[in-house]
Amino acid sequence: MKYPIQRKYGSLKERRQRRRRISPPRNPRIAVPSFFTLMNLFSGFLSIISVAKGDLVLGAWLIAIAGLFDVFDGLMARLADASSDFGIELDSLSDMVSFGVAPGFLIYQFSLYELGNFGILISAIPPLCGAVRLARFNVNARLEPKSDHFIGLPIPAQAIILGSFFLTFRDNPDLFEGFEQGINAIIIPVVVIISFLMVSTIPFDKIPRFDRESLRNKKGRFILFLSYLLIIVVFKEYGLMAVFSIFILKALISGAIQFFRDDYGPDSSDSFQNFS
Numbered sequence: 001m002k003y004p005i006q007r008k009y010g011s012l013k014e015r016r017q018r019r020r021r022i023s024p025p026r027n028p029r030i031a032v033p034s035f036f037t038l039m040n041l042f043s044g045f046l047s048i049i050s051v052a053k054g055d056l057v058l059g060a061w062l063i064a065i066a067g068l069f070d071v072f073d074g075l076m077a078r079l080a081d082a083s084s085d086f087g088i089e090l091d092s093l094s095d096m097v098s099f100g101v102a103p104g105f106l107i108y109q110f111s112l113y114e115l116g117n118f119g120i121l122i123s124a125i126p127p128l129c130g131a132v133r134l135a136r137f138n139v140n141a142r143l144e145p146k147s148d149h150f151i152g153l154p155i156p157a158q159a160i161i162l163g164s165f166f167l168t169f170r171d172n173p174d175l176f177e178g179f180e181q182g183i184n185a186i187i188i189p190v191v192v193i194i195s196f197l198m199v200s201t202i203p204f205d206k207i208p209r210f211d212r213e214s215l216r217n218k219k220g221r222f223i224l225f226l227s228y229l230l231i232i233v234v235f236k237e238y239g240l241m242a243v244f245s246i247f248i249l250k251a252l253i254s255g256a257i258q259f260f261r262d263d264y265g266p267d268s269s270d271s272f273q274n275f276s
Contacts, residue, residue, distance in 0.1 A: 071207060122192075123191075202252065
């Protein structure tokens with residue numbers, strides 16, 4: 001026998017079963033990559049705190065550590081087969097702090113503060129372009145989830161370039177005495193160029209997947225990736241600067257070659273790609 005209220009709304013058990021039927025499927029394995037994503041965010045937060053306290057060196061290395069966590073969360077998501085829309089959104093929110101706000105604040109505190117309001121505007125370009133870059137990435141990740149390249153410079157690469165630039169030249173201000181604005185004469189074009197590359201449509205290599213098929217078909221990319229790691233470990237901040245300079249230069253050369261190939265002509269049969 002059911003009471004009137006049970007006949008109207010159903011029993012608790014029936015309501016629970018109904019919610020299970022209509023609720024989206026849950027994947028508990030997303031907790032693994034999400035942990036690394038949150039560590040990325042935490043590292044970016046600590047970087048901002050360190051820079052605010054005047055420890056810019058620690059702040060710059062924390063951005064690099066955030067980049068390491070960003071690599072691991074992608075690897076864990078693939079290994080655990082735990083890729084999801086939730087992971088994409090959480091990763092972008094974390095990247096906005098660690099690789100948008102944190103490096104912008106770092107370069108402002110390093111030297112751009114000397115330019116007043118103009119320095120604020122320049123230091124705001126990385127997070128602003130980074131937000132556009134991440135929004136576009138989220139759209140394209142759903143349209144083409146298995147693409148083997150990024151469209152535009154990844155925001156972690158932009159952040160680590162700025163961090164490594166600071167670490168490389170922080171103790172060498174004499175190198176820029178010939179410029180009227182000192183080191184700012186170099187920082188401003190560097191910021192503008194790499195920010196433009198983030199919102200460009202130039203293809204940049206992704207870190208290869210660590211599976212049998214990728215190891216068999218993309219040996220060259222694995223060797224290059226391991227070489228990058230070795231250079232960074234041996235030369236530290238100089239290695240970071242060198243690796244990401246090579247990474248950008250390689251993409252620019254490859255993009256130029258691809259642009260001038262015959263299949264970019266009027267009779268091109270290339271499929272359309274959404275760069276929104």
